[in-house]
Amino acid sequence: MTPSTDVAAGLETDALLDDPEIRIVVCCGSGGVGKTTTAAALGVRAAERGRKVVVLTIDPARRLAQSMGIDRLDNIPRRVEDIEGDGELHAMMLDMKRTFDETVEAHTDAERARAILDNPFYQSLSAGFAGTQEYMAMEKLGQLRARDEWDLIIVDTPPSRSALDFLDAPKRLGSFLDGKFIRLLIAPAKIGGRAGMKFLNVGMSMMTGTLGKLLGGQFLRDVQTFVAAMDSMFGGFRTRADATYKLLQAPGTAFLVVATPERDALREAAYFVERLAAEEMPLAGLVLNRVHGSEAARLSEERALAAAENLESVGIVDQAAGKAGLGDPADPVAATSPETPESPLSPEHGNEPSTHEPPQQEPHEHDRTSDTPAPHGRGDKSSDPSGPPTHTEADRHDTPATDTASVQVSVEVSVEQLTAGLLRLHAERMQVVAREQHTRDSFTTLHPEVLVTEVAALPGDVHDLAGLRAVGELLATGSASTPAGAS
């Protein structure tokens, strides 16, 4: 299936992966768009093209992690087996708390490290402060790069609500860790002694007083102990965060923005593209993930629906069971419907077989979805109560509720109904294709300069190496697709 495209230029994924100058690829984008899968697929492909690669994943799906052998949270890269060719793939899953702990341990003596790690405030901060994960992802990236053991580091970014959190959160935490406020907390006397700082001093005592009352004195003491223990490290935190930031601006880094062809995701992608430009960070291109296409695109939605209706109007003459073979047997709403085929509420329903959802779809998605849970199809499709039952229901792997309603047996789907079903399915697909095309056009108008590659929507989940290889192949070929979209 080749999704349609009218973008001017394509992203050359293989050229990017093969480029020895490129040392870091960052996959970013809003939540749920497939960043982790993209990062892992790029890793597999780069390794099988001969490079020595490490992939840093964040929150991978369990089965994906298992298939790569990185479902243990030990915070070190593991070599992935079964990679073909001379390259190597290493992968790891970020453990944010552990990374924080290790950073503390690496930058202070054992006694101080213990004091910090035991501090309740630190424990809360390292386990869950919004932004810690982003900060630690950057920290880990810096560490991996410093080891210089890999040709290429591919990083996934945390599943933040907005693509931009990845850039902003480390700064926020960094500015807290060596910010004015926290310095005031530990050293009010020092600062207050200086001329011109009287105001701060007054503000300070009032503030610690207030916060103390509000949070309880113990909490403030915990913070103060923590800050005192961390004091020696603050400079280090800031320095390394700055260094990693610079690394992201370097020519050896390439950003890939991942998005699905949906409004929200592409809006985030557009923000991110703009932000990267403002930060002078190198954007390689956009990965458009889960794109729908159709090889039968020359048959438009309208024509498909018209043809389906033609067939169905033939069908009512000799095929009573208009909905044979159609419907969702597992629909719980319909399945619990009191209706049974044996007790029709009205004659026009008399011959409906035991299917559970309206099979006769209205031409417009809108209309169609609004009556999805209704237990009946359109009555006009079933006007011949004596028609032969056309479909076997009883042997399906249905929910028990459905089975009890499925005593009436149908034998065969008429070719008209089958073909009409295929046509309606196609019409639905074409509607999706058109909607996605529209959303993409809005993005392209805004950012015609961004190179794009497309990954077709796969019907199933990606959770093994073969799946990742397939996605890698799509990433590499997605920019060369022939226009085949809605005509």
Place this chain on the structure above:
Amino acid sequence: MSRFQVVSGKGGTGKTTVAAALALALATEGRRTLLVEVEGRQGIAQLFETDALPYEERRIAVAPGGGEVHALAIDAERALLDYLQMFYKLGSAGRALKKLGAIDFATTIAPGVRDVLLTGKACEAVRRKDKQGSFVYDYVIMDAPPTGRITRFLNVNDEVAGLARIGPIHNQAQAVMRVLKSPETAVHLVTLLEEMPVQETADGIAELRAAELPVGRVVVNMVRPHLLDEDALRTASGGRRKEIAKALTRAGVTGSAGLVRPLVTQAAEHAQRVGLEREQRAVLAGLGLPMAELPLMGEGVGLSALHELAEEFRKQGVGDETADAAGQTPRGGRPRGSGRGVGS
């Protein structure tokens, strides 16, 4: 039916949309609901196509039968300043604190404080009564943080009570917990029929239960209609292609020979998806929770689609139960406009 309805779920599964539809559905028959958001994203305003919500409760929609949906975007910083004002009469000193970064510290860095303030404000709305002693809102619906953070968000009491062992924040945290752990509260999880969100839902339920937080329904969102089932497909791929080509031609489709293969391929993909969805449904059924199901709106979700989704909830009996499950003052329809404006 619990009066405090918390809507969580994996990111992007439709939490905001579902919370809004639920607020509309529960507002029928003259009821009054409050829809709150806590992440500062103005998702509700976008959805209802209104201007950004201020830190103030205001009516954003009316429901069939004269009900009203009010909305509030809770802002932790403003909530904190309100508390400070309330307890300490801080006045303009609040601004000085803000300058120093103290407010920022308390609401974004100090672990848990922010969440205490957010849940605290919501619980205050749940318990608020008017002069006659009846609840100002029949239901409060929260567009909550995603599954990965929901338990920690709601269970923040433990942590904060541990950190801030005395003081108003401590007391506040405990009061909130009493509401959250009672039958007055129900936490719903939104999911899609896909592996990751279903997995996350299962994990989330386990976590909520471990924390003794009351789990409500699983809401399956964006359910796609199924047009063809696997049996029909098997028949199709099994040697009826010529017949299908003829049928296509009869129906007026030109060049039908070349279309059969891609059409059948699409049907195969569809069938595979249906199969996967069925697996995920089975997993969800195994969770033993009441379910609700919302269809995929093909044109996206605007105001009218939102009303359709609310209608869908009503059809499935969501909200039929009266709001007195927790033994609180029951109230049916109430005269409109009797609630006082709050929070402004």
